[in-house]
Amino acid sequence: MTKHLAHRLFASCATLVVGAMGLAGPAAAADAWPSQPLKMIVGFAPGGGNDILARILAKELQQSLGQSVVVENRAGAGGLIASEFVAKAPKNGHTLLLGSIGGNTIAPVLAKSLAFDPRKDLAPISLVAESGNALLVNAKLPYKNVKDFIDAARKEPGIINYASSGTGSTLHLAGALFAQQAGVNIVHIPYKGNSQALTDVAGGQVQAIFSGIPPAIVSAKTGQTRILAVTSKQRVKSLPDVPTIAEAGLPGYVFSSWYGLFTTGGTDPAIVERLAREVHKIISKPEVQAQFDAQGVEPVTSDPKSFAAQVDRELSRWSRDVKAMNITLD
Known part of the structure; x- marks a missing residue:
């Protein structure tokens, strides 16, 4: 084999390897995730509905993902403080938000100003429960x-x-x-x-x-x-x-009301899909459903796309409806 031909073969193989890596990128990223402990942020004080469900979900996620999942309460502004924290977190899926209809579709339209975009800066993963x-x-x-x-x-x-x-x-x-x-x-x-x-x-x-x-x-x-x-x-x-x-x-x-899981907007879609699958498996467990029933909530899940569409619809709905009640956050 001539030196010129060997060089061409090496270059072709390198191109194929790089291309294959590019195709496998999202899946590989999801497989490698999570690479560190996770935080699950709750926008209300300990003891509330969001907090109770977050702790049930965090315990199950910790077992299924093999990484610790720590619940952190960041109360205030109807849940917006927690949402902003997650919206500005690194886009790696290691920061989660146990959100709700109030914190994610009502509070954003009541606030006079927002430091984040509730549609773009938070990535809906799945519904968790309705109540x-x-x-x-x-x-x-x-x-x-x-x-x-x-x-x-x-x-x-x-x-x-x-x-x-x-x-x-x-x-x-x-x-x-x-x-x-x-x-x-x-x-x-x-x-x-x-x-x-x-x-x-x-x-x-x-x-x-x-x-x-x-x-x-x-x-x-x-x-x-x-x-x-x-x-x-x-x-x-x-x-x-x-x-x-x-x-x-x-x-x-x-x-x-509903409760749902979010992560930072811009996170790799493969990681978001992986989280959605994990949530679906968790919520399907009879023992988890029994815990939810005991709390007076109905376990329910959704895929990221349909959940995002629901959030978008409700943001539009509440922007109209709350005006009749003359309610503002600021």
């Missing part, structure tokens, strides 16, 4: 049902307070929608998280809260609070004897 909320009151109050609560609010406008996990949160919007449809004046008291809000309802500093169902169940078991109804269209499995608000005195009222 209603629970109307919870201090157990020492005389309200035994939704009708009692509405009658009292009509009798004394502006006297009844309700807590939430923050201005612009789903808990805030659930209460605002309730007040609008019932024609009552109840005063919103925002907190930085569901846990402290529930503590103050239990202690009597605030009369009521439209709480996430998981922490509402925990609170009601102490005997300090009472669940009057749930905001979902149908009763929830873990609270079969608790009526919906529509059943209990406010026909037509429905407010449902």
Whole structure:
């Protein structure tokens, strides 16, 4: 073989190897991932619905991925502080966000300004669960049902307070929608998280809260609070004897939430798809579904493309609907 021919063969082989590497790039990147511990960011304080589900999911992901998954709470601004942190994280799939309808599609349209683009800077991975909320009151109050609560609010406008996990949160919007449809004046008291809000309802500093169902169940078991109804269209499995608000005195009222997993926008699509598959496998486990059922949420998954389309639709929807409630974050 001549030296010239050998050189040409070597160059051709090198080109084929480089080309093959390029074709295998995304798959190889996903196979090599994760190369370090992961963070799962939660936009609300410990003890809330987002936090409880994040810890269930983190534990399962840690087992399936072989890397530690640490839950980190960054509360404030209706979930926007956490979303911004993930939006500005390295685009390597090692920083995750357990998001929700409030933090990812309501709070962004309520804020006067954003330091990130909720459509481009966060990559939707999969839905995790859907849930209603629970109307919870201090157990020492005389309200035994939704009708009692509405009658009292009509009798004394502006006297009844309700807590939430923050201005612009789903808990805030659930209460605002309730007040609008019932024609009552109840005063919103925002907190930085569901846990402290529930503590103050239990202690009597605030009369009521439209709480996430998981922490509402925990609170009601102490005997300090009472669940009057749930905001979902149908009763929830873990609270079969608790009526919906529509059943209990406010026909037509429905407010449902969802929880979902995100990572930083611009992350390799192969990694996003890998995470979506992992979430689907986790949520399909009977033991995980049982944990979700016990928390009053419905396990559900989706692919990244359909989840992104849902987020886009809801951003457009809430940008129209919240104007009628005159709610702003700033």
